[in-house]
Amino acid sequence: xxxxxxxxxxxxxxxxxxxxxxxxxxxxxxxxxxxxxxxxxxxxxxxxxxxxxxxxxxxxxxxxxxxxxxxxxxxxxxxxx
Numbered sequence: 001x002x003x004x005x006x007x008x009x010x011x012x013x014x015x016x017x018x019x020x021x022x023x024x025x026x027x028x029x030x031x032x033x034x035x036x037x038x039x040x041x042x043x044x045x046x047x048x049x050x051x052x053x054x055x056x057x058x059x060x061x062x063x064x065x066x067x068x069x070x071x072x073x074x075x076x077x078x079x080x081x
Contacts, residue, residue, distance in 0.1 A: 001019065003019075004038040005017060018035070020049065023053075033079075033080055034078070037075060046076055050062050050078070058080050060079070061079040062079075
């Protein structure tokens with residue numbers, strides 16, 4: 001599964017994406033990691049990501065981060081320990 005990383009400019013589309021395998025590799029190296037995912041990802045995809053890592057024994061914290069007054073000014077923060 002590919003997830004889109006958070007966009008870097010408000011008016012642009014998300015440019016970068018990351019796979020679950022790449023996230024697993026990052027966790028093997030660092031042990032914990034914080035990711036910011038774009039709002040173009042579905043809530044179902046993020047819940048699937050959380051459940052996947054919880055099954056593997058990780059603690060996963062997931063929340064919505066609002067960075068503006070518009071209802072579409074948000075991204076998802078996922079902290080995997």
